[in-house]
Amino acid sequence: MAVYTEVTDEELSAFIAQYDLGAVLSCKGIAEGVENSNFLVVTERGPYILTLYEKRTRKEDLPFFLGLMEHLAEKGIACPLPVAGRDGVALRELSGRPAVIVTFLAGMWPRRISPQHCAQLGEALARLHLAVGDFRMERPNALALNGWKDLFAKSAERADEVAVGLRTTLADELAALEANWPADLPAGVIHADLFPDNVFFRGDSLSGLIDFYFACNDFLAYDIAICINAWCFEIDGSFNATKARLLLANYRKVRPLSRAELDALPWLCRGSAVRFLLTRLYDWLNHPPGAFVRPKDPLEYLRKLRFHQSVRGLGDYFLDDSATGEA
Amino acid sequence: MAVYTEVTDEELSAFIAQYDLGAVLSCKGIAEGVENSNFLVVTERGPYILTLYEKRTRKEDLPFFLGLMEHLAEKGIACPLPVAGRDGVALRELSGRPAVIVTFLAGMWPRRISPQHCAQLGEALARLHLAVGDFRMERPNALALNGWKDLFAKSAERADEVAVGLRTTLADELAALEANWPADLPAGVIHADLFPDNVFFRGDSLSGLIDFYFACNDFLAYDIAICINAWCFEIDGSFNATKARLLLANYRKVRPLSRAELDALPWLCRGSAVRFLLTRLYDWLNHPPGAFVRPKDPLEYLRKLRFHQSVRGLGDYFLDDSATGEA
Structure with missing residues (x-):
């Protein structure tokens, strides 16, 4: 609440x-x-x-x-x-x-994600990225690599209370992300928190986006990675390639992705998984016992991180990896 | 929430x-x-x-x-x-x-109770009691004396965790209530939970009553006692006689109170204080640690009970005790 x-x-x-x-x-x-x-x-x-x-x-x-x-x-x-x-x-x-x-924005956020929701999300996200092209204000992403390192420093000592070995996993992953994070991709204002509860639908049609309070400047493709993590995994942890294909294909119909953006996607997905794993871990360890907000499960994002770590290339997502935008 | x-x-x-x-x-x-x-x-x-x-x-x-x-x-x-x-x-x-x-009922419940709110509450409560006169269905009050004894039995052993001596206070009070509870007063369907968050106002005018899910058959004057406890005490625990006078006087303009009802009010107030003290005590002792509802403070109702225990007659409330209904 x-x-x-x-x-x-x-x-x-x-x-x-x-x-x-x-x-x-x-x-x-x-x-x-x-x-x-x-x-x-x-x-x-x-x-x-x-x-x-x-x-x-x-x-x-x-x-x-x-x-x-x-x-x-x-x-x-x-x-x-x-x-x-x-x-x-x-x-x-x-x-x-x-x-x-x-x-007031009419619509309800989808409790059960269908492939069709992901298709519309992809298109809406790309339209958002085009629309911010001439927005003049800037806000650095406080939850980028340096922010992750700060959050990790605050939680590292107690991380293994949540999952044995989590501290080592995170330390290794942060080092890998630092070594492999893309240096130069198309950037702009991203939503940065486009979870299903921030996307409204009326019937099957996307009716609007809400909650821009994490919006910031970063790589546009990082926003796609956040959405893949938030929309394309099932509750049992499995990756739904159909949903991810539709999300990506419909995004690319509106805003084509470069070869560099496509190649960076696995690392962007890993980074996005670490970002939500770290904030959830911090909240899990630090929420007051009497608080009325139930903290979200950090381990959901550990499972997503492990999936992305196991991927060796875009093909492992069963995504189309041609740079033409045809899916 | x-x-x-x-x-x-x-x-x-x-x-x-x-x-x-x-x-x-x-x-x-x-x-x-x-x-x-x-x-x-x-x-x-x-x-x-x-x-x-x-x-x-x-x-x-x-x-x-x-x-x-x-x-x-x-x-x-x-x-x-x-x-x-x-x-x-x-x-x-x-x-x-x-x-x-x-x-949908327009209006907002009052966060700060004014004497004028209490005046309008009194009138609305009396109108409610008249309106149920020909309602045919019945529902016994599960939270009357026998229900209080059941609740006490479930919480007695741990009552002193909340306040030292609470167990003895409750046992003595339940015995006193059993000995002094009125036997025969005008009865009918009461709201039984008419706290400020169940009464809507638009500006200064009462616009409606909600949440009838504790409604039951009991003495009509017991509903007044519940309202006195819920509306006429300040946050510091003090009794606001102006509010209680207005509540009662405006009630009596619509539905006159008998001598027996007036005389019974101090005991009805004690009983109402015990009823909410016991449900809050039970919830306090039994709410799961991770629940998102913050349990309400039982001690608020212990203070109200002590106030009513100190009263020797209607005059101690600074209420008009004439049976004519003029205030």
């Missing part, structure tokens, strides 16, 4: 009065998301999402995130659009937290 | 297709309530609440609860109204749970 901050009705009414949204009819905390507090606010104008940014979102990053959503919405990418108050300002404060109202 | 059951988009779409509500636009788990899973479902017809009944709600009680909401809505009491499918049936099944769609 994600409601860390309680908002009184008086505070909310005063807050909403700064917008052209009519009166508040209802406000319910949403049991989704992990980092921030989210509310579904129904006003006389309809439903909106209110987000209160909690301490893990850095206040100085908010103009980047909000600017990105505005840029994407202008480019026709379906995503929540920050709503400005009558003074033209979207980023305000509520209950002592930075707070933003965004438009 | 309260989402114990995950509903897939396919299951939800098939479920909603049984109603005249158009297509599903969105479904978000609500981070409120403790016993059941609640979702705010936006369909083409607008917002609705979907409730999945979890194991602590007995399936055989559901016709009583749904019948009560329908009866109250017919009588003009603002409360959620169960929505029937095209086949005329409201109680269905979803994801292996009994499930109901109810109408």
Whole structure:
């Protein structure tokens, strides 16, 4: 669940009065998301999402995130659009937290991933990558190689509490990633957290992307690797090559991939597996016993890492490895 | 938070297709309530609440609860109204749970209780008690004296882990309640759980009552005692006599209280304090360490019990004790 901050009705009414949204009819905390507090606010104008940014979102990053959503919405990418108050300002404060109202996006995230979901995801991801081409703001990826090393340093001593040998596995893998990480691939703003709960569908059609609060500048193909890990493994740990093929093929119909990007994919997948393994490991070891968020299982990403480590080339994913974009 | 059951988009779409509500636009788990899973479902017809009944709600009680909401809505009491499918049936099944769609009630529950809230609560509670006068179904109160004794038996051995002497305090109080509990007061269907989060206001006006899943047959004045405990104490434990006077005076404008009901109030308040103390104590001692619901503090109700134990008559509450209903 994600409601860390309680908002009184008086505070909310005063807050909403700064917008052209009519009166508040209802406000319910949403049991989704992990980092921030989210509310579904129904006003006389309809439903909106209110987000209160909690301490893990850095206040100085908010103009980047909000600017990105505005840029994407202008480019026709379906995503929540920050709503400005009558003074033209979207980023305000509520209950002592930075707070933003965004438009309500119809759709539900898929609980069971079908190949067709992955096909549409690939296309939407490529369109996102094209749309950010002329976005001017930048935000370095804090969860890139150096960030991983920091996280590992904080968790290494207790890593074997979660799985025997995990400390050695991670130390070796970080060294291998450092030696093999691609140096020069097409880069831009990536979503960096495009898990199924951040992608909405109406029926079988993708209706929008949400939660841009990890967006940052990095290799575009790294975003694909994150999606392969998040969408193309079954619950039993097996890799679904059909889903990955569809994701990649539909991506490439919109934005072709270079030979270098294709060749880098196995390492990008390993890096992405390490990134989520490390944040989950840290949260697993450090969540307070009374917290109401159930930490996610780090071992799910250890299994994904092991799969990618066993791959010797793109062919082992049963992916098409021609650089033409035909799949 | 309260989402114990995950509903897939396919299951939800098939479920909603049984109603005249158009297509599903969105479904978000609500981070409120403790016993059941609640979702705010936006369909083409607008917002609705979907409730999945979890194991602590007995399936055989559901016709009583749904019948009560329908009866109250017919009588003009603002409360959620169960929505029937095209086949005329409201109680269905979803994801292996009994499930109901109810109408959306505008309003927010008050985070800071004002005397004016208590005044309106008193009037609404009395109107509720009048409206159930001709409701035909019955449900015994499982959390009356015998239920308290059962709960105490399950927690007695470990009660002193929560507060030294709690076991003796509870044993003595249960004996005193048994000896002094009123035998014959006006009875009917009571809400039995009318805490602030179950009462909605729009601005300063009470807009409706929700969550009838503890409703049962008992003394009507016992419902007043539950509200006094839930609404008329400050966070520091002090009793706010202004709030209690307003609650009672506005109740009596709609439904006059007899001499016997007024005289019984201190014991009813003690009984109500023991009821919530015992359920909270049980949950405190038995919640699994990894659960995401933070158990409520039993000691809040021990302090309320001690206050009522110190009262020698209605005058000690600074309440008007005339039986005329004038305050």
